Amino acid sequence: MTVRVITDSAATVPTDAVEQLGIVVVPLRIAVGEVTARDGDIDVAELVARAPEVSTSGPTPGDFLIALETADRAAGAVILTVSQEMGAGTHMAAEAAARAADIAAIVVDTETAAGGQGLVVLAAAAAARRGAAIGEVAERAHDVVSRVQLVATLPNLDQLARSGHVPGAAAWAARFAGVHPVLDFRRGRVRPLVPAASDAAAVRRMLDRLAASRPTGGGRLHAAALHAMVPDAAADLAAAVAAAHPGATVFTGPFSTAMIIHTGPGVLGLAWWWEIGSETDP
Numbered sequence: 098m099t100v101r102v103i104t105d106s107a108a109t110v111p112t113d114a115v116e117q118l119g120i121v122v123v124p125l126r127i128a129v130g131e132v133t134a135r136d137g138d139i140d141v142a143e144l145v146a147r148a149p150e151v152s153t154s155g156p157t158p159g160d161f162l163i164a165l166e167t168a169d170r171a172a173g174a175v176i177l178t179v180s181q182e183m184g185a186g187t188h189m190a191a192e193a194a195a196r197a198a199d200i201a202a203i204v205v206d207t208e209t210a211a212g213g214q215g216l217v218v219l220a221a222a223a224a225a226r227r228g229a230a231i232g233e234v235a236e237r238a239h240d241v242v243s244r245v246q247l248v249a250t251l252p253n254l255d256q257l258a259r260s261g262h263v264p265g266a267a268a269w270a271a272r273f274a275g276v277h278p279v280l281d282f283r284r285g286r287v288r289p290l291v292p293a294a295s296d297a298a299a300v301r302r303m304l305d306r307l308a309a310s311r312p313t314g315g316g317r318l319h320a321a322a323l324h325a326m327v328p329d330a331a332a333d334l335a336a337a338v339a340a341a342h343p344g345a346t347v348f349t350g351p352f353s354t355a356m357i358i359h360t361g362p363g364v365l366g367l368a369w370w371w372e373i374g375s376e377t378d379p
Contacts, residue, residue, distance in 0.1 A: 100175060100225040100234045101168035105156055105187050106136040107179035108207075108214035109323055109350040118222035121164045123156045125187070125355040136355045141326065144354060145362055153355045155187030161194030165202055173201030173231040177218050177238055179210045182285040183359075203235040205242070208285040211352055212321030212368035213247035220319070220370075241370055247282040248290070248306055249323070249366030250299035254278050279303070296330075296365075303367045304337060316371040318345035323366035325352045330365050338367070 103121045104110065115122060124135040127144065129151050136153075144151050161176060168174040176195060178188040188206055195202035207217045221238040229237065276292040277299045290306075293299035307320070320338050324331035328351070335349045352364060 098169045098172040100172045100229065100231045101165075102175055102177065102218060102222040102225055102234065103161070103164045103168075103191075104177045104214065104218045105179055105184070105191075106353045107184060107187070107210045107356055108177070108218050109212045109321060109352060110215040110218050111348050111350055114219055114222070114348075118219070118226055120218060120222050121167055123160050123164050125156060125184075125353070126154045127355055127358065128152045128154070136353055139354065141354045141357055144358060145326075151358050153358055155184050155190055158190045158193040158197065161191050162198060165194060165198045165200060168200055168202075170200050173203070174198075175221055175225070175231060175234045175238060176202060176204045177207050177214065177221060178204065179214055180208050180282075180285045181206050182208075182287070183210055201231055203231060205235055205238045206285070207238070207245075208242050209245055209247050209282060209368070211247065211356055212323040212350065212366060213245045213282065215321055215348075215350065216245050216319055216368055216370055217241045242284075244370040245283075245368060246306075246310060246370065247366060247368040248279060248303050249282065249360075249364055250277050250279050250293065250296070250303065251360060252277070252363040253361075300330075300334060300337075300365070303334070304341065307338065307367060307369055308341065310369070310371065312371050312373060314373075316373045318342045318347075318369060318371055320345055320347045320367065320369040322347065322349045323352060323364070323368065324349075325357045325360055325364035326362040327365055334365060334367060338369075 106124045176191045181188045191204045207214045220241040224237040279290040322331040322335035331349045
């Protein structure tokens with residue numbers, strides 16, 4: 098009997114890990130004019146081209162209830178949602194489903210998104226696979242939520258400003274015109290960091306922030322290099338992280354289509370957390 102770990106498609110989780118760990122991903126919904134589709138069912142390039150016509154919404158309680166039906170009744174399930182700051186509807190739908198379900202279900206706000214959310218999901222799913230009970234899986238998720246960090250650089254803030262999902266994005270867009278914005282997304286809040294003069298400088302700033310976060314005494318690094326339609330840049334970033342931190346677990350993955358609608362293409366991000374008391378980073 099293994100606790101089922103469920104998340105929404107705002108999370109970036111490697112496909113092989115989803116299959117191996119039995120993670121269930123509930124798609125967000127995308128509307129293009131009068132047509133509504135599941136996240137991932139429409140080509141992202143087409144959606145970017147039609148950005149003004151496109152909107153997103155969270156899964157319904159019914160979508161989460163269908164996911165809960167895959168759980169073992171005796172073990173229960175833990176639902177890990179995108180930050181309420183970005184997707185309050187998604188979190189509320191998950192809580193409604195948990196209340197309506199006839200099995201034990203715990204909902205955890207990951208307070209992050211994309212690769213940060215993915216790292217929380219992977220840690221919880223690994224705990225479930227080891228045989229942890231539902232409360233222990235949720236506790237593991239909360240622990241990683243308190244540690245995970247996510248920074249990203251964007252070509253500009255225009256799409257964030259249009260989406261309205263990040264308070265103050267319109268003001269930031271005007272303030273950071275002509276430079277490469279660098280944003281910190283942690284504990285449900287997005288805030289601007291000092292912008293960079295170039296792509297290379299933005300990457301260096303992300304790597305420096307990662308290095309500076311290393312706890313005294315070390316720890317094992319878990320990281321994710323994320324991208325919105327710039328896979329080569331993400332691969333280079335992942336390689337740089339692996340080279341600087343031997344023994345780290347690092348994966349590369351794309352933002353979901355729904356996330357790209359809000360951020361626009363060209364985003365490069367780095368998410369990570371340090372596992373204390375595990376294999377140390379030299």
